[in-house]
Amino acid sequence: MAELTIVEAINTALAIEMERDERVLVFGEDVGVTGGVFRATDGLFQRYGDARVIDTPLAEGVIAGAAIGLAIAGWVPVAEIQFLGFAHNGFNQVVDQLARARYRSAGRFSAQVTIRAPYGGGVRAPELHSDAFEAHFTHAPGLKVVAPATPADAKGLLLSSIRDPDPVMFLEPLRGYRQVKGEVPDGDYPVELGSARVAREGTDVTVIAWSAAVQVAQQAAEDAQAQGISVEVIDLRTLVPLDVAAIAASVTKTGRAVVVQEAPLTSGFAGEVVATIQEEAFFSLQAPIRRVAAPDVPYPVQMLEEHYVPNAERVLEAIIATTRD
Amino acid sequence: MVRYLDQDGELLDDQPMSDELALEGYRVMLRGRRFDERCVSLQRQGRMVTLAPGIGQEAATVGAAMALDPKTDWFVPQYRELAGQLWHGYPLRLAFLWHVGHPIAFQVPDDLKMLPFQAAIAGQLPQAVGLAWGLRLKHDPGVVLAVFGDGGTSQGDFHEALNLAGVMKAPVMFLCQNNGWAISTTVEHQTASASLAQKALAYGFPGVQCDGNDLFAVYATVRDAVARARAGEGPTLIEAMTYRLGLHTTADDPTRYEPREMHEMWVDRDPLRRMQIHLVSRGVVDRSGLERIEDEVKEELRVAWDEAQKEPAPDPAYYFGRAYASTSQRLGSQLSRFERKGLG
Structure with missing residues (x-):
């Protein structure tokens, strides 16, 4: 057990999964060298290199869309959308494409993809950085939508999301990133999806x-x-x-x-x-x-x-x- | 603009493939043409759903597919390149089932490297780039052919996909079938660019225009792009200049917008006619040989349509269990209600 903030718990989960499964790729805007604007991916680039931790162009549509193709090629993409408010730039790729990858191909293809995005208000962020848009994604069959509140759940649910065979929108509480601290079990600690x-x-x-x-x-x-x-x-x-x-x-x-x-x-x-x-x-x-x-x-x-x-x-x-x- | 065969079927350069392959390419172009004609007729009889024929564009899609190795390379379609998909290995039987609205048409056979048809214009391009990037990362020898139309180049997904492909040096060939029309909208209304190929310059990789009604030109252009991609040199944008001789879809009426003389001009440039003249003048096949191929294709279509009609209708509960790998409690109770009542 260690006392961690939510963002530290997320970082821990990403590191565990990248270590455990060589197919896991982490990519998005500023997730590499600088370790993410909130440091959620801190240290991963240094540990796993630029083939597995990738700074992408500033384009949410192709971040989500490329994740589908990467999954079809056999990788396990964990993409970051810097703020959920900007996920709509890639809405077609998330809701119309990613969510339906399994369904529309009748199971020939699937998308073991996790899209992480901080969301919610209360941190005095600029316009569109604070909106709670979860319902835009819960209405998209094929997606799972996960929204942890504590550091332990952030770690445990993220581990399960990355391992889930279906695409997951993993919504992280922006306000709780550093404000909420809690005891987090060490090591591999998956928490089952779909359980309150x-x-x-x-x-x-x-x-x-x-x-x-x-x-x-x-x-x-x-x-x-x-x-x-x-x-x-x-x-x-x-x-x-x-x-x-x-x-x-x-x-x-x-x-x-x-x-x-x-x-x-x-x-x-x-x-x-x-x-x-x-x-x-x-x-x-x-x-x-x-x-x-x-x-x-x-x-x-x-x-x-x-x-x-x-x-x-x-x-x-x-x-x-x-x-x- | 790359061209090997002028519109009168005259060869301007060395033929870039063997005569056998050229004849086989012609056969698949014809298969695509006759398939589309048959389906439009079946749709008019109320036996098929709205469909988008690729009539007039067979050289563009078959020529591109011929440059791929189906054992390693992926074909990522929009929805107007069936002739090329047939070359890559998509079965005619499934093609017919696509146009009757059977979901099995989207279940690409396991041994076929192809994504399902895509209705969202340019929506397949970010996925094609991810796929190509993923293959390269695995040191897989495969490359990806992504096909779309002139209208697709206006989409954000097009820009984002080509931009990322350039950055990642993804082994992908972007084949734009410039068929002159996005439903009723001309290319001049789509872009102020002098060409669509030139857009590649902005993404840092080559853009090449070729005669899209010339099987050899498309084949040679895509073949060179495949070589670049395989060598790790990154993507290429290929603009195949072609023309939609048919309808946007069976719900469309081109007489509302298409100038008659333009249509007639492109009828004269029909890629099939061009290949026929060439193959006969080169002595690869004679007129009776062409008729024999016509008969064989007709028979293939008859057999495939018969088989398609024998395909059992999908189970009414088909869609349950295919949206997710496992069924949640909530979806499970919707399924049991469905099974009791037969209603969604």
Whole structure:
């Protein structure tokens, strides 16, 4: 066990996998000599050389598209998109091509590809560097979408993502990169995709979150406890495939649910979670399910962002409200 | 512009391949032509889905494919190069199934180095570059032929792909079939560049224009590009000047935009006619020999279409289990519902 930040945990996972599997290639913008703008790939270029750790041109489309071809040639590409907000420059290659590589060829080809991208707000980054665009990718059959919240999960889920035979969008919590520290098991430590985690046990209300919103939910749970409300926090960890059973089990137990997302409300992934709850646990519900989300406007510039990203106060408000419904 | 055979079938240089190979190339061009004609007719009878014939472009695609070694080299298509794909080994039976909408047509046979057809214009190019880069990294002798059209050169994927290919010295040949039209849009509306081949200059590798209706010109140009790629010297952009004598697709009506005289001018430059004149004048085959080839191709098509019609319809649950390597709990419950009700 070592105490690591999320970005250190990611770096550790990449190093483990490059060492274990010689087919693993790491590439993207500035991932080589400088080790990534957040140092997620620090030291890999020096250790594994320019054939396996490659600085590419500044072009997300061909980063994602070339990953498909590299996978067909027998490599295991781990591509970095510097910020998820720029993944749309390569949206066709990710959603229309990468996600369907297996399907459209009826299994002749597949794409064991991981695309890593930091995302989410709260670090005072410029425009388009902070948007929580996860739902743009959860609606693309063929992709898996992973969004860890802790250093241990960042390491464990990244190891599993790289080894997964299907393409994975691995969304890293930008705000947590250095802010969130935690104990991370040493050595090979894969964490299964598609399995949620009970981040905190409770009995009155279930709060469901993923990525950086998990810490927000945990803070709100702490604050609710002070008011005598016992909150269970479910960290989804993987959005696709979704751990339906874990969501159903928790809400069946508590009868109340709040879903937190950083993205704007309309058509966000929280809506998918709410629909899942009403399908799986409708008769256990004692109150309407509430969503805490950003408003339906684009992410603002720096001076306004703390008024935009859902915080613990808003989550607590929703928790209290749901106990009064 | 590279040219070996003028439009009257006159050889301007030494023939760059044996007579046997030239005759075989002609046969595959004819197979592509007759296949497209047959499919347009079947589509008009309501027996096929919307399709994009490659009529008039057979020399461009077969000539390029002939420069590959199918044992090591990859063919990465768009969707208007079936004749070339037939040369590379794609079975006629699957080609027919493609046009009836059977998913098996996209399941490229295991022993064939080819990606499936691609509907997104230039979407295959970044993948072709990744594939070529990956082969080079493995010290695999293979090279990649990526085919697209004039319209494709306007796409971001084209620019990004050629740019990366230049940087990585990827062993890839970009074959642009400049057939004059992107549906109804002319090349002049596509670009202000004097040629499409010249775009290669910006990416740091050679761009070559060849007569795309001349089998020998396309073959020789791509052959030289293959040699460059295999020697580790990187990519080449080849602009094959050809013409779409047919429709964009069976949903298209070229009489709305195509000048009649332009069409007629290109009918005179028909690549098949050019090869026929050449092969007969060189004594490789006589008129009755050409008729025999016509009959043989007709018979091949009949047999392949019969076989295609015998292919069982896909299982209605076909698509479950093919999107991912394993079925998630959620997809599994969708499948069981489907199996109970027969509905998606």
